[in-house]
Amino acid sequence: MSIDVIDVHKEYSGTKVLNGISLSVKTGQLVALLGPSGCGKTTLLRIIAGLEHPDSGTVLRDGIDLRTQRPGERKIGFVFQHYALFRHLSVFENIAFGLRARPKSIRPTEEQIREKVNSLLELIQLDWISKRYPDQLSGGQRQRVALARVLAVSPQVLLLDEPFGALDAKVRVELRHWLRERHKDLGVTTIFVTHDQDEAMDVSDRIVIINKGYIEQEGEPDNLYANPANFFVCDFLGTVNTLEFNGKKLYVRPHEITLSATPGGLEATVTAIRTAGQMVQVALVCNGSPITAAISHADHERLALKNGQTIYATPTVQREFPL
């Protein structure tokens, strides 16, 4: 199912949170809403879910205007940042909640509910803890239970608010690969909110970068990284150096700088070298301002860099942004 957000505005007591956001998400896509905290991305997600109402503009699901539909009628599942599991209900009952809540005429039988919940427990690989309570689960398990609970009502669209935000680093990476796999199997249109660019790059088909209530740029992760439309996007998606070169102001990523011992390019002084990692990070001072270059270990050995050494830096790309 596709989602279309059309010119949505939202204001909270005089503060503009969303300034005319338009966005189309095609059936089966996995889209990340990426932006710094307070940029309006969660508000946008809540408007799509029907938990907030836009001041103007609307949301369509498969071309159907959702304005008059309550959250439970939209066939949209929402997973909250802190999962919002029902503490007094077991894992099984948490997942069964949406099915049991249905009016009698469309409520599945006890047997159908058990079947559905058990199949979801298998999907999230937690069938062995169905009788436990949320307080007895780890963060990653809670997240998966929250996901199963929302999948139980067979939503056409899945919305996830900072799905990995409350997890520790290792679990986070595992879970996002797991989510990516599940998305491949289920094919449910999914929109998730994150402030972590690595997460957005790693998981999504498409990234929408939001800042101060506007969409700065959207596109495929690789394309956004290589061709940012403006300084904000360039800066948000990774480290960027600002260089004065041949009278032009260039925006260059650390790996887009080559260092050489022979004069040419910009004269710089090495202030620090960090060799731990796939690239060697070299901190330089160039015309009084600090820049970072990332070079290969091979180059690092060839140049035999030392702190305080003078070196010549040349940008390999000519990226400029109109001011």
Place this chain on the structure above:
Amino acid sequence: MSSPDNSLTPHLTLGIGLTYVCLIVLVPMAALAIRMATVPFHDIVESLNSVRVISAFKLSFGLSLLAALANTLLGLPLAWVLARYTFPGRKVIDALIDMPFSLPTAVAGIALCGLYGPEGWLGTAFERIGVQIAYTPAGIFVAMLFVGLPFVVRTVQPIITNMDFSLEETGACLGASRWYVFRRVILPTLRPALLTGFSMAFARGVGEYGSVVFIAGNIPEVSEIVPLLIVSRLESYDFTGAGALSLVMLLASFVMLLLINMLQRRMAQ
């Protein structure tokens, strides 16, 4: 909390705590029990075995239970409104809730008596529809309602304030009706606090004296509560009779609070 580096501290705090509870709570109650132990058992039974005493017990416990129940049912929406909504006058109402806590009970009694008495404007209004409140059990109920309300509101309100809003939103997103979410999400979350508020309001109702005696009229077998009976026996120097009533009251209150406590523990699991 335990502090492994200084094993004296937990023992010391435990000691101070227990001593305090003993001095303030246990010793006076034990004194009552010991005193009554010297009285022949059949004297105690005799002093309890009268229609007047039994109806006073029925009245005290029955009305306290009823008032606590009513306060729980009314206190929940009141606490909800105060915790969730902002409206003009909210702060004033919030402050008013505590009035029965701080008001001398005799003041409350006189105020209620003035309001519901035959001359009072609520009293005359009720009289017109044929309901008498002052000097009947209904009056006692009203007084108990008054003194018990803050217990329910003040125990439930902070739980509502701190309740994660996303729980309700999750329910709504999963297609549950507001009533279903209330029943299966909100109520279970509030249940322990509601039970605490109920038991405190009940205990207060059983022990209440000052605000009840004025409006009750204290007609034997009709509107006479146990605490009043105790006082009247003391006034006629019947210490055994007063002690017997007190002992029964003590045991009954203790058993009821114990039961509520056990229920609460079972729910917490």
